[in-house]
Amino acid sequence: MSYGIQVREPDQSVTFELSSRLTTLVLSRVVGRNSSGSVTLDIPGTMDVAIQAIPLDGDQHMRHIPHKLTYDANTQTLSWMPAISSDAQLSDLSDWASPLRSRSRIVVFGYMPEVS
Structure with missing residues (x-):
């Protein structure tokens, strides 16, 4: 099973894969396209975290x-x-190439670090 969080070297070798660690889901939250905010997480001191924002609104491009x-x-x-917080950041792009803000699912996993 893989949670889709990997770190790869330039030669494409995997140096970190979340599925190879003891994990716990800490947070799974959908936030709106124009939403800003914060949350305090409850993560035991012995765990590290892996955090990812996944865009939910997609199109063929x-x-x-x-x-x-x-x-x-x-x-x-x-x-x-x-x-993207400002239309000024997009002023030099054609309309068809302009990226759009998207709703996101924010996922946070706590995982046990490898022992050396």
Whole structure:
């Protein structure tokens, strides 16, 4: 089983795969396309976290983009905001090429780190 979170090297070798670790789902939340906010997570101190924003609104051109995520490990606070916040960022693109903001599913997994 794979949760779709992997880290790969330039040669495509996998250096981290979430499915190879003991995991627990900490958060699964759908946020609106223009939504910003934050939440404090309850993660045991012995666990690391894997966080991902998955775009939910897609079309045949895959022009929709998810939210920007920021995680403060000291306070265990996860914040999100639209990754494109201004039309000025899109002014040089043709209309058909302009990415659109999308609703996102934010998923957070806690996992046990590997012991060396």
